[in-house]
Amino acid sequence: MTSSDVSAPPEEAGTGQAEAVRLDRVVHRYGLGGESFTAVGPVDLTVPAGEFLVLVGASGCGKSTLLRLVAGFERPTRGSVRVHGAEPRPGAGAGVVFQTPRLFPWRTVRGNIDLALRYAGVERARRPERRRELLDRVGLAGVEGRRVWEISGGQRQRVAIARALAAENPLLLLDEPFAALDALTRERLQEDVRQVAARTGRTTVFVTHSAEEAVFLGSRIIVLTRSPGTVALDLPVPLPRAGVGAEDLRNSAEFAELRARVSHAVKAAAA
Numbered sequence: 001m002t003s004s005d006v007s008a009p010p011e012e013a014g015t016g017q018a019e020a021v022r023l024d025r026v027v028h029r030y031g032l033g034g035e036s037f038t039a040v041g042p043v044d045l046t047v048p049a050g051e052f053l054v055l056v057g058a059s060g061c062g063k064s065t066l067l068r069l070v071a072g073f074e075r076p077t078r079g080s081v082r083v084h085g086a087e088p089r090p091g092a093g094a095g096v097v098f099q100t101p102r103l104f105p106w107r108t109v110r111g112n113i114d115l116a117l118r119y120a121g122v123e124r125a126r127r128p129e130r131r132r133e134l135l136d137r138v139g140l141a142g143v144e145g146r147r148v149w150e151i152s153g154g155q156r157q158r159v160a161i162a163r164a165l166a167a168e169n170p171l172l173l174l175d176e177p178f179a180a181l182d183a184l185t186r187e188r189l190q191e192d193v194r195q196v197a198a199r200t201g202r203t204t205v206f207v208t209h210s211a212e213e214a215v216f217l218g219s220r221i222i223v224l225t226r227s228p229g230t231v232a233l234d235l236p237v238p239l240p241r242a243g244v245g246a247e248d249l250r251n252s253a254e255f256a257e258l259r260a261r262v263s264h265a266v267k268a269a270a271a
């Protein structure tokens with residue numbers, strides 16, 4: 001394939017679509033009084049529905065804090081966070097995947113997914129079909145009877161992703177979900193997440209340290225400055241979301257160029 005094969009129009013960033021997430025002048029501070037520490041802000045950010053936004057930056061720049069604000073786990077010290085026009089509430093409106101999968105280890109893969117479907121309000125009669133769909137989607141068909149301690153780290157993270165997809169939330173939040181995995185498993189899961197997001201059209205916010213991961217996954221990349229994290233670079237990714245193989249994409253000149261640009265921006269923003 002030639003480098004020109006992976007060009008795509010820049011409308012991938014989703015301009016003109018409905019607004020999924022909006023941050024207005026958001027500042028977040030941890031602690032009180034003289035002991036307080038500003039981790040984030042001020043940040044203004046609008047994420048259109050269907051966008052795959054990746055937040056990149058050096059360790060401690062506030063990526064997870066921003067994600068936690070969008071998930072509703074934290075309230076901003078100043079400014080406002082809106083998800084589909086409302087203040088976010090934990091457990092409602094967004095599926096969340098963490099670096100370490102939070103599963104019930106004594107349950108089977110099936111049991112973990114069924115529980116998520118129950119919490120999501122899916123009727124008992126519909127759960128087996130929905131479970132099969134989810135297991136297929138994340139490539140876990142065949143291990144559903146195993147307990148969590150009987151499957152690999154990559155498979156556990158797949159279960160966590162299936163659980164996050166169980167509730168049909170239009171928003172998916174992922175905080176360095178592949179950081180602890182080996183390179184091959186990481187690449188496979190990146191491909192799966194990319195496809196899941198493209199097929200389901202979910203708005204996704206993904207946190208990573210890696211410029212490579214950001215360019216592979218994102219339709220838009222935001223590089224944060226060192227703390228307090230603010231937006232250093234807001235970059236649309238004009239690479240195709242479908243129709244090009246993962247290897248071809250990773251080996252293309254456009255991919256290499258974007259990766260170098262993001263990597264350079266991360267280093268400059270951390271300096």
Ligand SMILES: Nc1ncnc2c1ncn2[C@@H]1O[C@H](COP(=O)(O)OP(=O)(O)OP(=O)(O)O)[C@@H](O)[C@H]1O
Nearest residue numbers: 030031039057058059060061062063064065066227
């Ligand atoms: N609960 C907390 N109390 C006090 N400080 C915190 C808390 N959580 C995070 N911080 C601090 O806020 C800053 C931003 O942390 P955050 O975890 O958001 O960064 P990050 O970019 O996700 O880092 P990493 O890439 O290392 O996970 C860091 O300096 C961190 O030490």
